[in-house]
Amino acid sequence: xxxxxxxxxxxxxxxxxxxxxxxxxxxxxxxxxxxxxxxxxxxxxxxxxxxxxxxxxxxxxxxxxxxxxxxxxxxxxxxxxxxxxxxxxxxxxxxxxxxxxxxxxxxxxxxxxxxxxxxxxxxxxxxxxxxxxxxxxxxxxxxxxxxxxxxxxxxxxxxxxxxxxxxxxxxxxxxxxxxxxxxxxxxxxxxxxxxxxxxxxxxxxxxxxxxxxxxxxxxxxxxxxxxxxxxxxxxxxxxxxxxxxxxxxxxxxxxxxxxxxxxxxxxxxxxxxxxxxxxxx
Numbered sequence: 001x002x003x004x005x006x007x008x009x010x011x012x013x014x015x016x017x018x019x020x021x022x023x024x025x026x027x028x029x030x031x032x033x034x035x036x037x038x039x040x041x042x043x044x045x046x047x048x049x050x051x052x053x054x055x056x057x058x059x060x061x062x063x064x065x066x067x068x069x070x071x072x073x074x075x076x077x078x079x080x081x082x083x084x085x086x087x088x089x090x091x092x093x094x095x096x097x098x099x100x101x102x103x104x105x106x107x108x109x110x111x112x113x114x115x116x117x118x119x120x121x122x123x124x125x126x127x128x129x130x131x132x133x134x135x136x137x138x139x140x141x142x143x144x145x146x147x148x149x150x151x152x153x154x155x156x157x158x159x160x161x162x163x164x165x166x167x168x169x170x171x172x173x174x175x176x177x178x179x180x181x182x183x184x185x186x187x188x189x190x191x192x193x194x195x196x197x198x199x200x201x202x203x204x205x206x207x208x209x210x211x212x213x214x215x216x217x218x219x220x221x222x223x224x225x226x227x228x229x230x231x232x233x234x235x236x237x238x239x240x241x242x243x244x245x246x247x248x249x250x251x252x253x254x255x256x257x258x259x260x261x262x263x264x265x266x267x268x269x270x271x272x273x274x275x276x277x278x279x280x281x
Contacts, residue, residue: 081132083109083143084162087196087212088127092173094152099127099160101143103194108136109143116145119161125153128161140191169214175250175257176210177230177278184208199262206263206274213256221247221256228272231280237272244271 086102101109115130129145158170179186184200191197198210224236228246235246245260261271 081112081130082162083129083131083133084166085127085129085160085168087169087171088158089171090153090158090173094154095149096146097125097127097149097153097158098144098146099129100189100196101129101131103139103142103191104133105194106135106139107133108139108141110134111143111145113145116147117161118147118149121156123155124157124159125149126159126161126164142189142191142196144189167214169212169255171212171255171257172250174281175248175255177259177280179208179278181279182277206261206266209260209262211258211260213258214254215256225268228275230275230278233280235275237275239268239271244268246271246275 084102085099087100089098089100090096101111109131110133112130115128117128117130119126119128127147129143131143158168160166160168179200183202185202187199187201189196189198195211195213200208200210221236222238224247225239226237228235228237230248233248235248237246238244242264243260244266245258247256247258249256259275261274266274
């Protein structure tokens with residue numbers, strides 16, 4: 001199956017995702033942009049007042065010493081623009097983390113990988129993604145960066161360097177079936193309806209789509225058609241013609257995963273067999 005065919009089937013497979021799960025944080029992003037603009041405006045006003053005060057207090061024969069340039073950089077580094085990331089994917093060893101830049105409708109990220117960096121602390125790891133937003137014709141292709149760590153993440157938190165107080169989706173391989181062991185090959189991720197989708201294909205099929213959501217407290221999930229015990233997990237299986245998917249919680253109950261079969265010919269029993277045939281922890 002070609003890459004274009006897989007993407008087309010994915011579009012149809014995710015068409016009926018519950019609206020509560022499709023809401024990208026556009027409002028939050030806009031609020032943060034407004035806060036930054038207000039903060040910058042306040043900084044400009046404060047700087048202007050400081051300049052006027054400096055002129056008033058400066059001796060007649062000299063000019064005031066007015067600081068110039070961008071915001072002060074941590075640890076003496078030159079300041080570089082950064083973009084927020086909204087999803088981090090941690091591999092089974094815990095030493096590789098791939099982060100995906102947060103989306104903005106109609107915008108793509110112009111990356112500057114040389115200025116990416118990692119900051120370590122006893123209880124957290126902060127990942128900085130350098131780049132800026134620019135207009136583009138196809139915003140479905142996510143910008144990402146894989147960081148190689150000198151030691152496993154362990155119990156440390158993972159923090160976005162651009163917006164350290166904002167919660168992020170942390171996808172841990174330990175929560176997922178080992179699809180490579182089942183013969184699936186991963187294709188480049190895409191964003192559909194602003195949701196990040198990881199795609200997997202294998203000879204003879206079926207192709208799969210994996211998504212992860214950090215759900216707001218109180219969100220009610222729809223009743224599944226049935227459940228399956230898969231390894232140490234219980235998956236909720238949704239059996240709808242042309243849209244067969246299964247969902248389960250992460251170990252910490254912070255992330256809801258769904259996997260969808262991208263093949264309308266797969267029936268209920270066939271999908272259950274595919275799920276049971278995967279390697280689950």
